[in-house]
Amino acid sequence: MHFFAVATAAASLFSVVYAQNQTVVVGANGTTTYSPSNITANVGDVITFQFVAGNHTVTQSTFASPCAQMLTPTTGITSGFQPVTSGAAQVPSFSFTVNNATTPLWFFCEHVGHCAKGMVFSVNAPATGKTFAAFQAAAIATGADASASASGASSAPSSSSSTTPSSALISRSSSVGLLAVAAGLVAGLLL
Numbered sequence: 001m002h003f004f005a006v007a008t009a010a011a012s013l014f015s016v017v018y019a020q021n022q023t024v025v026v027g028a029n030g031t032t033t034y035s036p037s038n039i040t041a042n043v044g045d046v047i048t049f050q051f052v053a054g055n056h057t058v059t060q061s062t063f064a065s066p067c068a069q070m071l072t073p074t075t076g077i078t079s080g081f082q083p084v085t086s087g088a089a090q091v092p093s094f095s096f097t098v099n100n101a102t103t104p105l106w107f108f109c110e111h112v113g114h115c116a117k118g119m120v121f122s123v124n125a126p127a128t129g130k131t132f133a134a135f136q137a138a139a140i141a142t143g144a145d146a147s148a149s150a151s152g153a154s155s156a157p158s159s160s161s162s163t164t165p166s167s168a169l170i171s172r173s174s175s176v177g178l179l180a181v182a183a184g185l186v187a188g189l190l191l
């Protein structure tokens with residue numbers, strides 16, 4: 001009974017830690033990059049893009065047409081252009097929630113020329129076949145931003161946009177740290 005109660009508490013703590021909020025920095029140091037450029041995410045994970053410099057988007061495409069917004073079966077999500085004023089006190093951010101961890105999600109930047117520079121991003125790209133590296137190579141091979149529409153099955157994640165003070169992003173990572181500590185304490189009790 002007692003053990004069951006502790007094990008249940010541990011399981012719920014671990015499940016909270018398991019659904020993470022992951023941050024991707026866009027345009028760090030004035031580069032045309034998403035950092036990191038490809039991530040592994042679980043259902044319920046919130047991916048937050050922090051636009052720190054330049055004038056970029058994060059726009060959903062397909063593996064077949066890396067540099068064109070997905071149109072079918074649903075219109076792919078996009079942050080729209082997020083220009084950043086140098087030295088601004090607040091940085092714009094854009095978030096979406098991963099709804100299906102077995103469907104890879106593909107993204108690019110709509111700014112003219114950036115996709116062909118390899119400014120692409122993926123969630124849960126396979127380790128073989130349609131890899132992130134193959135997707136990025138296909139984007140670079142377009143030589144320019146394609147205007148053709150894309151097709152392909154993919155689940156459309158829900159999204160939201162906001163301007164987030166830098167301090168809010170810092171407190172968010174702090175709370176993730178506290179959850180990790182709490183889980184560690186319960187794990188210690190079980191040993």
Ligand SMILES: *[C@@H]1O[C@H](CO)[C@@H](O)[C@H](O)[C@H]1NC(C)=O
Binds near residue numbers: 020
């Ligand atoms: C992730 O973000 C969502 C929405 O902002 C929030 O409800 C949830 O508590 C966050 N989870 C973690 C582990 O920070």
Ligand SMILES: *[C@@H]1O[C@H](CO)[C@@H](O)[C@H](O)[C@H]1NC(C)=O
Binds near residue numbers: 028029033035
């Ligand atoms: C930005 O610059 C910092 C400091 O030089 C470096 O640690 C970081 O890796 C750079 N990020 C990118 C995406 O180039």
Ligand SMILES: *[C@@H]1O[C@H](CO)[C@@H](O)[C@H](O)[C@H]1NC(C)=O
Binds near residue numbers: 081
């Ligand atoms: C960002 O880029 C878009 C598309 O090129 C353009 O319409 C917009 O004016 C740009 N914004 C700024 C502030 O440069």
Ligand SMILES: *[C@@H]1O[C@H](CO)[C@@H](O)[C@H](O)[C@H]1NC(C)=O
Binds near residue numbers: 100101102103155
């Ligand atoms: C997740 O995606 C896979 C592959 O596209 C699909 O077979 C599965 O039905 C989806 N699951 C949910 C819950 O939508």
Ligand SMILES: *[C@@H]1O[C@H](CO)[C@@H](O)[C@H](O)[C@H]1NC(C)=O
Binds near residue numbers: 038039125
């Ligand atoms: C990201 O892609 C690189 C190759 O481009 C690969 O080595 C790495 O494992 C990938 N990371 C994830 C989290 O998929």
Ligand SMILES: [Cu+2]
Binds near residue numbers: 032055109
């Ligand atoms: Cu860009």
